[in-house]
Amino acid sequence: MINNWYKIASEENKLQDAIIKKLGKEKGILLYNDVKKELDQLNVQYRFEGISALGCAKNDVLILSNSLLNFSMPNLLFVLFHELTHYYQYRKYGDDFALSIYINSEEKIKEDAQRLLQIERTADKFSQLKSSYYLKKHSINESCTVSGYRHLTAEYLATSILQIKRTAKKMGLTTIKDINEFIYNLVSNPRILMTFVR
Numbered sequence: 001m002i003n004n005w006y007k008i009a010s011e012e013n014k015l016q017d018a019i020i021k022k023l024g025k026e027k028g029i030l031l032y033n034d035v036k037k038e039l040d041q042l043n044v045q046y047r048f049e050g051i052s053a054l055g056c057a058k059n060d061v062l063i064l065s066n067s068l069l070n071f072s073m074p075n076l077l078f079v080l081f082h083e084l085t086h087y088y089q090y091r092k093y094g095d096d097f098a099l100s101i102y103i104n105s106e107e108k109i110k111e112d113a114q115r116l117l118q119i120e121r122t123a124d125k126f127s128q129l130k131s132s133y134y135l136k137k138h139s140i141n142e143s144c145t146v147s148g149y150r151h152l153t154a155e156y157l158a159t160s161i162l163q164i165k166r167t168a169k170k171m172g173l174t175t176i177k178d179i180n181e182f183i184y185n186l187v188s189n190p191r192i193l194m195t196f197v198r
Ligand SMILES: [Zn+2]
Pocket: 082, 083, 086, 120, 123, 197, 198
């Protein structure tokens, strides 16, 4: 559909413009093309919105925070590749590979939180490798200051997971699409503070 096409194109322009602003036109376009290739390989659609998390990897579309457009290049790449890893995970293990974390009974909270932390730290690790590769390729010498999940504990995640588990049960959310939509609503609502990257 034409309308959709323009919408996607304008989101691509936002990303491209932000990268060019940081790196200049020549280098910016080269790096943007590399990033675009990574997104296209996974067939990931994305859009920028005012959300309180840095990113929200819904199954159908990746929502990125508007604030990323003003991040330094290393920080922008780190968040982008962190979120992209979730799509590698969706493609490899299935869209609902993380569903049980949110719908298991509350007694399993410890192992659920541990599992989420593991998924997130895998995304951080993968992202760090990918970002370093592209920073080096394009001779960008700044370093990344986003710490991701490095300093977060399973206990910290458990609080948010419990909140989601309880709401999911109350609202009858049973699919990963429902859960992701709910999490997206949480991060879209500025009154609810969710400080972790998802
Ligand atoms: Zn994540």
